Amino acid sequence: MAVEGRSREEDHSEDISKYAAKAGSYDALSAHQISRFFNRHKFTTKADCSRMAAEILKSPVSPTQIQGGHSYTVAADSGQAFNVVQFRSSKLDVELVEHAKQSYGDFVPNCKYLGMLGDVHVYVWDLVPGPAFCRVRRQFLNLAMQQRLRQTVLDFARFSASAWIKNPTIRQSSASVEEYSRTLDQISHGLPDRIRWKLDEVRQGLPLIFRPEYPKAVQHDDFLENNFHVNEATGHITGVVDWADAIFAPFGVSLGGLETILGVQTSNRWYFHPHHVELMAHFWDTFYGEIGQISAQDRRSIEVARLFGLFRTYGFEEGDARIVYLEALCML
Structure with a gap:
């Protein structure tokens, strides 16, 4: 996944904490x-x-x-x-x-x-104990704090898996293949061919996440660094707040919160933690360990939903920023 000539395998000595906003x-x-x-x-x-x-x-x-x-x-x-x-x-x-x-x-x-x-x-x-992640983000992204960040990642995996495991049928989702496809159509305008190709791949996979047997779930849909709290000493997530924008939608469209934990978004760049590939692997190992054995089709569906969510979240950014973000987050 390239970002301005750099792969997702970042320099393993780079300290990206300096790019995170101070408390x-x-x-x-x-x-x-x-x-x-x-x-x-x-x-x-x-x-x-x-x-x-x-x-x-x-x-x-x-x-x-x-x-x-x-x-x-x-x-x-x-x-x-x-x-x-x-x-x-x-x-x-x-x-x-x-x-x-x-x-x-x-x-x-x-x-x-x-x-x-x-x-x-x-x-x-x-009252959710501990500081909001945004207030300790600079500390957690420091290489010396990797164990605490790893715990945050593992807790986010468990949080995410909960919606698959405990999935009460509560209401009909208003979303549809057609609506999601129209969203991707809007985003596609002006994209370079290499990103449009990935977007088209996601569009072709949309019917997978609208299968009757594929779970719909309540999802936070705004999992930003100020919307969850952590134990500053351990990295455990103590709670997720601000559910005003919660949605009921195909499972996985809000899994992009992982990128929020592992990176820093600036006006013209997305900086990933030097060990983000390893930490992402820990996330998926924990996530699939929690939800248990599922079909290859369901795994593909989860990936389609995750990528759709990333395209929808960052595909409407202004100017060159959206290209930079989509390149960093969606181009596997």
Whole structure:
């Protein structure tokens, strides 16, 4: 897989941690997101939210370190509460979150809807321990931290496999071969032949993931570095948050979260961890060890779904960035 003349077998001594954003960058982002949230909501103030959350948590509260683009989340200052309170611009599909809980178990925090405060929706979530991965990413990508990163990769494999193993039939997926094919058609415009060839291969495989016997699953669909937490000392994933964009779709379309763990995306490059090939092998060994024996057709289906998800996520980036990302992520 080539990226600007370099293969996926990167220099095994290169330290890519320097390309990851520092924790302070996320502090600034969170402050901006909080300001924007309350600028949008004229009938609910930050003080209103603090008063309500303090009553719920029985403690003064402060914003959590990581915020969302359409929500405001606070935790107890006392450190004794086991919950956080979240105020959202739009209502969550709590039923879908509940099904995610059934599929992924303790990786998903419990959620309870409390109604509205002014013009925002109020939820209580379990407090997920440990920092968001984005805040320790620079440490984990350092070569000296490879064992912790390996544990994160193994936990992501177990997380991903859970949706195959515990797969309750909950609803019909609105997705279809035709819809996915149209998405790939949109992405294909302007792609170099070498990438379009891979995209066409994925398009030809789409009927595999819409077979009646192929599982559909609740999937996070936004598995970014700020949306899961880790134990800083061990690398274990302690929970996955922000399920607002969860989807019910053919299994595997969100497996691209592995690339988020193993690399850093800049404006014009994707930098992989020097040992990412080995770490990816650990992922797949653990993943298939968890789900057990499956057919060659199902294995091919999982790969088609994974590649479709990567094309859909990065194929709409602007300018040359999309070519760089797709080259790095999809060209096996």
